[in-house]
Amino acid sequence: MGKATNITWHEGKVTKEERQKLKGHKSAVLWFTGLSGAGKSTLSVAVEQALYNRGIHTYILDGDNVRHGLNNNLGFSHEDRKENIRRIGEVSKLFVDAGIMALTAFISPYRDDRDLVRRLVKDGEFIEIYVKCSLSECERRDPKGLYKKARSGEIKGFTGIDAPYEAPKHPELVIETDRQPLEDSAAQVIHYLEEKGYIKKQA
């Protein structure tokens, strides 16, 4: 049985380059960082849709699929938050190695943590996208009612209220979601990926 299937292979594992070739584009992690309510998740979804429509192979890592899975044994201590970002970084690296354009949508407030992820991958594979929005606007939006709880003291250590957000110093992109519509923000990311040669320009 099975002998009829003709199988040939060269030595060793399929390489990152071979996987990228199969997919027709380069791979990298689009690391969206910013305050709660700044629009990281919304923007990452819009960018993913735009990429998918062009046949780009993507995957979003976010609270939904990471906090309840891989990182379900982590709490909210400083140490656990660090480990949370480290694991997300390591998984992003695996996705980049797999040839996938990975998108992550986490507040990731600390510069050190984000820089650790940057160092995990090769030059050009970490695209830090600062999703910038004023605290007052984030608080006005308050999509999950978290700012209200933070202000009332129901939630402690909330980024922007009683915990710091360390804005990126040299992000690859700054997207000001309180100054332009979502369409333009998504287009800004796509434009960057085209200009830098990650994906092909559309005819």
Added chain:
Amino acid sequence: MGKATNITWHEGKVTKEERQKLKGHKSAVLWFTGLSGAGKSTLSVAVEQALYNRGIHTYILDGDNVRHGLNNNLGFSHEDRKENIRRIGEVSKLFVDAGIMALTAFISPYRDDRDLVRRLVKDGEFIEIYVKCSLSECERRDPKGLYKKARSGEIKGFTGIDAPYEAPKHPELVIETDRQPLEDSAAQVIHYLEEKGYIKKQA
């Protein structure tokens, strides 16, 4: 800027089904389990090559990319070994969600640990492949010299020597690497994937 790029999208994230459609095949985790030296790694590489040659999007999780990355803060205690497999399972789940045919090559000696991974994903998404090989043959091969060290007592708790290997009770596939050449073993896996409709049969 960027406004010239025409972006359209529907609500919500791209779905698993959309990603599978883009890739042209179903996704699942091929979980290779067996003794050290049984041929898990060799077989997974051969299967990956065969899949790649057919345009299937794959990724191998193994000691090389997991132990030194995501799981570099785990040791070899019983608890850490359990957590090792759990994390690999959760990452496999993310890859399956991403539409990728994930292959894992870990001894994963405990039935409970493997069953936990099986329950993480949907029916049909966990393909347990028992890479079967007699202990004497594994020990004869001893590609990393580990059996020698285990026999001399240099390594403690080595699977098959002084730690148990719990063979799968109902694996999707049993591959006897001490009874057939690698080509036939790889063909057996490919044949299974074709027959069950994960990948298209070749014309």
